[in-house]
Amino acid sequence: MIIGGFQKLSLVDFPGKVASIVFTKGCVFRCAYCHNPELVLIKDHTGIDEEEVWGYLKRRKSFLDGVCVTGGEPTLHKDLPHFLERIKGLGLSVKLDTNGVTPAMLRALVEKKLVDYFAMDLKHRWSRYGEVAAVSPGKEYLLDRCRESFEVIRDSGIPYEWRTTVFPGVHAEDDFFEMAGYMKPGEKYYLQEISYKKNLAPLDRSKSLDVPRLAKLLSAYYPKVDIAVR
Numbered sequence: 001m002i003i004g005g006f007q008k009l010s011l012v013d014f015p016g017k018v019a020s021i022v023f024t025k026g027c028v029f030r031c032a033y034c035h036n037p038e039l040v041l042i043k044d045h046t047g048i049d050e051e052e053v054w055g056y057l058k059r060r061k062s063f064l065d066g067v068c069v070t071g072g073e074p075t076l077h078k079d080l081p082h083f084l085e086r087i088k089g090l091g092l093s094v095k096l097d098t099n100g101v102t103p104a105m106l107r108a109l110v111e112k113k114l115v116d117y118f119a120m121d122l123k124h125r126w127s128r129y130g131e132v133a134a135v136s137p138g139k140e141y142l143l144d145r146c147r148e149s150f151e152v153i154r155d156s157g158i159p160y161e162w163r164t165t166v167f168p169g170v171h172a173e174d175d176f177f178e179m180a181g182y183m184k185p186g187e188k189y190y191l192q193e194i195s196y197k198k199n200l201a202p203l204d205r206s207k208s209l210d211v212p213r214l215a216k217l218l219s220a221y222y223p224k225v226d227i228a229v230r
């Protein structure tokens with residue numbers, strides 16, 4: 001694993017659990033709003049020493065409930081199953097955040113029972129997914145893989161949530177009605193406010209979408225819509 005960041009404690013990232021967060025490096029998408037741009041490109045293999053992470057987790061395993069593995073995109077790392085096995089070996093639960101680009105990896109993790117909770121991005125309506133994910137020309141097939149992952153997670157029997165970062169100027173209100181329409185009864189769908197502190201590409205701040213209003217509008221039709229607190 002190439003680890004770009006480690007947060008020792010979070011009370012909000014893994015629902016109902018006290019967790020540490022491991023941030024992996026590397027992503028094939030180029031979402032302009034990405035607020036972890038330093039995790040997107042793997043310019044070199046420098047990062048956090050994995051052994052430091054293991055040292056902390058071993059020392060604090062009785063205090064923690066789980067570990068959230070996020071990115072970048074964790075499923076791009078071939079040794080992710082081994083990494084999650086080690087977490088489970090400490091008696092900790094695993095939450096995996098994914099953009100869904102690697103359905104084969106997700107299937108393998110489900111089969112090996114290495115994940116206790118999934119959170120997957122839903123970046124846009126399927127027909128316009130590339131407007132947010134911004135893959136390089138010739139790699140549009142990656143977007144179909146996200147759609148496949150949506151079903152892999154849905155069929156996994158493991159708790160999950162979907163979440164969309166609201167991207168003013170790219171998303172319009174009707175896009176959220178379309179995306180909420182993908183939800184099955186009981187599925188959790190979170191809207192996340194964009195963060196302008198640090199982004200992968202310059203953003204047009206003159207555009208806006210009122211996220212609380214949007215969530216309220218949607219919740220009249222889809223009761224499990226909420227605003228992400230993280």
Ligand code: SF4
Pocket residue numbers: 027028029030031033034035036040071072073099
């Ligand atoms: S926000 Fe987009 S670019 Fe950033 S890590 Fe997630 S999928 Fe990759």
